[in-house]
Structures are given as structure tokens and as C-alpha cells.
Amino acid sequence: MDALVRRMFLGPVSVHVHDVIIKGNTTTKGYIIEAEVSEPLKRATTMQDLLRASNEVNSLLKSLGLFDSVKITLDSGPTEIPGSANVIIEVEEARNRLSGEIGGYTNAEAKSSSVEGSIKYKNLLGYGDLWDGSIAYGFDHTAELSAGLYLPRFKALVASVTARAYLLTQDWVNFSSYKERSVGLSLGLFSNRYNNLEYHLAWRVLRDPSQVSPSSLRTQLGRNLLSSLKYTLKVDKRNSPVRPTRGFALVSTTQIGGLAPDSIRFLRQDFDLRCAIPLGFYNAALNFGFSSGVIFPLGNGFLNSTTSPPERFFLGGNLSPVCALGGPKALWGFKTRGVGSYEPRREINDENANAVGRELLGGDLAVTALADFSFDLPSSWFREKGIHAHFFGCAGNVAKLTENEYQSFSVQKFIESFRSTVGVGIVIPTSLSRIELNYCYILKKFDHDHSKRGFWLTFSRPS
Known part of the structure; x- marks a missing residue:
């Protein structure tokens, strides 16, 4: 992680999103969330872009008014696919609808x-x-x-x-x-x-x-x-x-x-x-x-x-x-x-x-x-x-x-x-x-x- 941070300070770090994993959506259909987040994440070609896209996705999901909290975690992708990342989105459904x-x-x-x-x-x-x-x-x-x-x-x-x-x-x-x-x-x-x-x-x-x-x-x-x-x-x-x-x-x-x-x-x-x-x-x-x-x-x-x-x-x-x-x-x-x-x-x-x-x-x-x-x-x-x-x-x-x-x-x-x-x-x-x-x-x-x-x-x- 420290090496990744140092590389990001030196310049753009190439990356692409391999998978989006959604957790916690007990009521909301998964493709509703995917439709909101797919476009910003697909545009990300560097780790810096991916961090900005994650903040944008967080705001988009909160603006729907369906969730009490939204947490986004960036994880490394499969080892056989270098330069890939997985985006894990954890949501908590709204208690009062x-x-x-x-x-x-x-x-x-x-x-x-x-x-x-x-x-x-x-x-x-x-x-x-x-x-x-x-x-x-x-x-x-x-x-x-x-x-x-x-x-x-x-x-x-x-x-x-x-x-x-x-x-x-x-x-x-x-x-x-x-x-x-x-x-x-x-x-x-x-x-x-x-x-x-x-x-x-x-x-x-x-x-x-x-x-x-x-x-x-x-x-x-x-x-x-x-x-x-x-x-x-x-x-x-x-x-x-x-x-x-x-x-x-x-x-x-x-x-x-x-x-x-x-x-x-x-x-x-x-x-x-x-x-x-x-x-x-x-x-x-x-x-x-x-x-x-x-x-x-x-x-x-x-x-x-x-x-x-x-x-x-x-x-x-x-x-x-x-x-x-x-x-x-x-x-x-x-x-x-x-x-x-x-x-x-x-x-x-x-x-x-x-x-x-x-x-x-x-x-x-x-x-x-x-x-x-x-x-x-x-x-x-x-x-x-x-x-x-x-x-x-x-x-x-x-x-x-x-x-x-x-x-x-x-x-x-x-x-x-x-x-x-x-x-x-x-x-x-x-x-x-x-x-x-x-x-x-x-x-x-x-x-x-x-x-x-x-x-x-x-x-x-x-x-």
C-alpha cells in the first residue's frame, strides 16, 4: 500500500475496474445500483481517477435517498490480471422509508x-x-x-x-x-x-x-x-x-x-x-x-x-x-x-x-x-x-x-x-x-x- 501511495505521488498509476461487488442491498435490486455507478467507474483509467469516481459514486447513491450509509472500498483485482481493481460497495438500506x-x-x-x-x-x-x-x-x-x-x-x-x-x-x-x-x-x-x-x-x-x-x-x-x-x-x-x-x-x-x-x-x-x-x-x-x-x-x-x-x-x-x-x-x-x-x-x-x-x-x-x-x-x-x-x-x-x-x-x-x-x-x-x-x-x-x-x-x- 505504501508503495502504491508513493507511485501515486510521482504520477498517474494505470488501473481498470475488473468487478463491482455490491453488498447489503436486501431490498434494492442490484442493477439499480449498478446503473448509477457503472458510468463513473468505467471512465477511470488511473488510480487517481478511480478515487475521484468513488467519491462521485458515493454522492450519487446517497442522493437516491434509499440508503442510510454508503461505504466504498477499493481492492486489488485477480493476480492473473495485472493493473486491475475491484470496487466493493457496501450499503445500508434506509430504516425509515x-x-x-x-x-x-x-x-x-x-x-x-x-x-x-x-x-x-x-x-x-x-x-x-x-x-x-x-x-x-x-x-x-x-x-x-x-x-x-x-x-x-x-x-x-x-x-x-x-x-x-x-x-x-x-x-x-x-x-x-x-x-x-x-x-x-x-x-x-x-x-x-x-x-x-x-x-x-x-x-x-x-x-x-x-x-x-x-x-x-x-x-x-x-x-x-x-x-x-x-x-x-x-x-x-x-x-x-x-x-x-x-x-x-x-x-x-x-x-x-x-x-x-x-x-x-x-x-x-x-x-x-x-x-x-x-x-x-x-x-x-x-x-x-x-x-x-x-x-x-x-x-x-x-x-x-x-x-x-x-x-x-x-x-x-x-x-x-x-x-x-x-x-x-x-x-x-x-x-x-x-x-x-x-x-x-x-x-x-x-x-x-x-x-x-x-x-x-x-x-x-x-x-x-x-x-x-x-x-x-x-x-x-x-x-x-x-x-x-x-x-x-x-x-x-x-x-x-x-x-x-x-x-x-x-x-x-x-x-x-x-x-x-x-x-x-x-x-x-x-x-x-x-x-x-x-x-x-x-x-x-x-x-x-x-x-x-x-x-x-x-x-x-x-x-
């Missing part, structure tokens, strides 16, 4: 705030499978019930497989005039470190119980089928998604709808770029972000057609833009669906009906930008807890392009009508969410926008 969590969150694409709970069971079949069920309830009568299954890569599969069935009810009547109910299934077809490909199939019902929807929205009410393919490219080199102080992140999402007969046909593209620059004092950092998105219906005469309301862009919501990575979503100081074009609601002869108002319709094009300056507070107790302060500013706008609206679209007018906000606040990062207590001052808004100048409390989960 049942887990659960509960939390409160805000989401720009759902109702303002919600309480969510989930329960998970690992390795029921021994394939590294993860079964979970979850339920979420929004304070404005949004409910979601879902169940999912995750299978890691094994045998002939080139990537992990995920499947989730869900029932979602969203009561938008506080922000719009319709309610939405969806029953659907999503399948994860391919996923690796940077790429993700999903298929979505959902049967949706949009209805207007108050019967005050404007004419442009009434044509969209009723039943429709969503059948879409969604590809996401995500590169996140930030040191933290909750409080980034250095690095960058880029997310590009392309979604094509209309794969099944009589389903909604559309093309949607989202883009998000973030950059965090450390300043070198008080753990201070500048965060900059730019998000954009566009959606078009597909088919003949698509510019004369309209897009489905759930697929449109709506800005605002009780959500921190720092955490809202993945496209234009949030603006500090603006309420859920608080920005966009509008149309007067229909008058009805009902003395018990709500007063006639304006229907925010969202848009086919959306752009947002943000700047955030964060820094530590003087107290050591705050620094130990990660509690810090920030100054921020954001701006954004949405526009309608379909139904021939593109003919009157002007880039100059679009930029001039950007809504904007500045503010200051305290941030409390946790393992599950980012809590912000902010004071928002609205610099620019329009009469029909839904905004509030004053204090906001948000519980945001990184996306």
Missing part, C-alpha cells in the same frame, strides 16, 4: 397563498421507486389532489421516468370571471442535469357561474383538451436559489400543444436569465434578471385566432421575483393577475350580482426585469440565521398580439407602458421557502391594474 412534509407557499400561477402537504414512500418495489401523494388548498378555494411515481434509470431505460395524475380546481372569481377544473396526467419522458422533456394530457372545464364574462372570454368557456410536449433547458450555476450571491441561471422552455386530435393548438416560448454579482462586503450582492415569453395559436389564420386563457401570460401575485425562475410571472407590488389588457364585463339584470367591473385578459407577450441589492444586517444573530435586508426594483408589461392586435402593436408604446415598483424589505431564508416582508412603492401603474402600495408578506418556494 416513509416521510412527509407540510408548508405554506405562494404561487403566481395559482391562488395567492396555499397550504400544501405531501407524504412519500421510498423503494416499495425495490426498484428505487418513489411513491407520493399530495394535497394543496389555497385560501381562495383552490384545491389540488395528486399522486405520482418516480423510477430511476435502470435496465434498458436511458433516463429516469416520472408520472403524476392530478385533479385541480381553481376558483379565479376574485381575479377573473371564470372557474377552472382540470383532470390530467403528466409524464416525464427524459431528464438529466440540464434537460427535461415532459408530456401533459389534461381535460379542462372553464365555466362562468356569474355569467358576466366579456364576449372575448365567453368563446373560450366550456370543455377543452390539452395535449402538449414541454421541453426545458435549465442551467443554474448560482450558489443558492433562495439567496443567490454569485453565479448565473438560464432557463428556456418550449411548449407545443395540439398533439392529440381536437386539442388546443399553440406554441409557447419562455426565457429567463439571472445573474448574481458579489460585492465583497457584508455578503452583499447585486441580482439582475430578465424574463420574456410569447405564445401563439397554431393553425390556419392563427393571427386572427385567440389563445386559451390558462396558457396566457399574467403578471403579478404574492411571489418574490427572485424565486420565480422560469419565465415572466411576478412583479413586486402587483396582485395576482394584476397587469394586462382588460375588457368590460357583461351587465346582467340581477340585483344580487356583483357590480360590473373589468376583466383582465392577460397577454400573448410578456417581459419583466428586476434588480435586487441584498446585504447582511449588522447583528451576528441575524447573520447566523441568514436573515438579511434588500433593496429592489422591478418592471414589466404584457401585450395582446392575437386577434389582429399585432397590427397596432408598437415596441415604443410597449416599453413606455411598463409598470414599475421599488421597495425595501427583510428576507428570511429557510430550507423550504424564502419569506419576505417588503414595503413596495408603485412608480407606475394604470387605473385598471390591481396593485397595492404598502407592506407585503410573501412565502415563496424556489422554482
Whole structure:
């Protein structure tokens, strides 16, 4: 052994892996472990490479969440095969395979705030499978019930497989005039470190119980089928998604709808770029972000057609833009669906009906930008807890392009009508969410926008 160590100090020591021996897997199938470890170990051509590969394998196996401990031992191979090594992997199966969590969150694409709970069971079949069920309830009568299954890569599969069935009810009547109910299934077809490909199939019902929807929205009410393919490219080199102080992140999402007969046909593209620059004092950092998105219906005469309301862009919501990575979503100081074009609601002869108002319709094009300056507070107790302060500013706008609206679209007018906000606040990062207590001052808004100048409390989960 001492001679081997001296040779390693002098230079590379050639070696190749002869065999991988797995011990202790009483429940987990052996080829599940082999599928995770084979690629890093095959790449090793020197003893130095093999040591690095062993550390990588150890991390990979622990990340599966199937084992309480992982121990890797390197042993010499058969004497008749010089320069060979055996890798012995000893695992200890997880004693507690049942887990659960509960939390409160805000989401720009759902109702303002919600309480969510989930329960998970690992390795029921021994394939590294993860079964979970979850339920979420929004304070404005949004409910979601879902169940999912995750299978890691094994045998002939080139990537992990995920499947989730869900029932979602969203009561938008506080922000719009319709309610939405969806029953659907999503399948994860391919996923690796940077790429993700999903298929979505959902049967949706949009209805207007108050019967005050404007004419442009009434044509969209009723039943429709969503059948879409969604590809996401995500590169996140930030040191933290909750409080980034250095690095960058880029997310590009392309979604094509209309794969099944009589389903909604559309093309949607989202883009998000973030950059965090450390300043070198008080753990201070500048965060900059730019998000954009566009959606078009597909088919003949698509510019004369309209897009489905759930697929449109709506800005605002009780959500921190720092955490809202993945496209234009949030603006500090603006309420859920608080920005966009509008149309007067229909008058009805009902003395018990709500007063006639304006229907925010969202848009086919959306752009947002943000700047955030964060820094530590003087107290050591705050620094130990990660509690810090920030100054921020954001701006954004949405526009309608379909139904021939593109003919009157002007880039100059679009930029001039950007809504904007500045503010200051305290941030409390946790393992599950980012809590912000902010004071928002609205610099620019329009009469029909839904905004509030004053204090906001948000519980945001990184996306």
C-alpha cells in the first residue's frame, strides 16, 4: 500500500475496474445500483481517477435517498490480471422509508397563498421507486389532489421516468370571471442535469357561474383538451436559489400543444436569465434578471385566432421575483393577475350580482426585469440565521398580439407602458421557502391594474 501511495505521488498509476461487488442491498435490486455507478467507474483509467469516481459514486447513491450509509472500498483485482481493481460497495438500506412534509407557499400561477402537504414512500418495489401523494388548498378555494411515481434509470431505460395524475380546481372569481377544473396526467419522458422533456394530457372545464364574462372570454368557456410536449433547458450555476450571491441561471422552455386530435393548438416560448454579482462586503450582492415569453395559436389564420386563457401570460401575485425562475410571472407590488389588457364585463339584470367591473385578459407577450441589492444586517444573530435586508426594483408589461392586435402593436408604446415598483424589505431564508416582508412603492401603474402600495408578506418556494 505504501508503495502504491508513493507511485501515486510521482504520477498517474494505470488501473481498470475488473468487478463491482455490491453488498447489503436486501431490498434494492442490484442493477439499480449498478446503473448509477457503472458510468463513473468505467471512465477511470488511473488510480487517481478511480478515487475521484468513488467519491462521485458515493454522492450519487446517497442522493437516491434509499440508503442510510454508503461505504466504498477499493481492492486489488485477480493476480492473473495485472493493473486491475475491484470496487466493493457496501450499503445500508434506509430504516425509515416513509416521510412527509407540510408548508405554506405562494404561487403566481395559482391562488395567492396555499397550504400544501405531501407524504412519500421510498423503494416499495425495490426498484428505487418513489411513491407520493399530495394535497394543496389555497385560501381562495383552490384545491389540488395528486399522486405520482418516480423510477430511476435502470435496465434498458436511458433516463429516469416520472408520472403524476392530478385533479385541480381553481376558483379565479376574485381575479377573473371564470372557474377552472382540470383532470390530467403528466409524464416525464427524459431528464438529466440540464434537460427535461415532459408530456401533459389534461381535460379542462372553464365555466362562468356569474355569467358576466366579456364576449372575448365567453368563446373560450366550456370543455377543452390539452395535449402538449414541454421541453426545458435549465442551467443554474448560482450558489443558492433562495439567496443567490454569485453565479448565473438560464432557463428556456418550449411548449407545443395540439398533439392529440381536437386539442388546443399553440406554441409557447419562455426565457429567463439571472445573474448574481458579489460585492465583497457584508455578503452583499447585486441580482439582475430578465424574463420574456410569447405564445401563439397554431393553425390556419392563427393571427386572427385567440389563445386559451390558462396558457396566457399574467403578471403579478404574492411571489418574490427572485424565486420565480422560469419565465415572466411576478412583479413586486402587483396582485395576482394584476397587469394586462382588460375588457368590460357583461351587465346582467340581477340585483344580487356583483357590480360590473373589468376583466383582465392577460397577454400573448410578456417581459419583466428586476434588480435586487441584498446585504447582511449588522447583528451576528441575524447573520447566523441568514436573515438579511434588500433593496429592489422591478418592471414589466404584457401585450395582446392575437386577434389582429399585432397590427397596432408598437415596441415604443410597449416599453413606455411598463409598470414599475421599488421597495425595501427583510428576507428570511429557510430550507423550504424564502419569506419576505417588503414595503413596495408603485412608480407606475394604470387605473385598471390591481396593485397595492404598502407592506407585503410573501412565502415563496424556489422554482
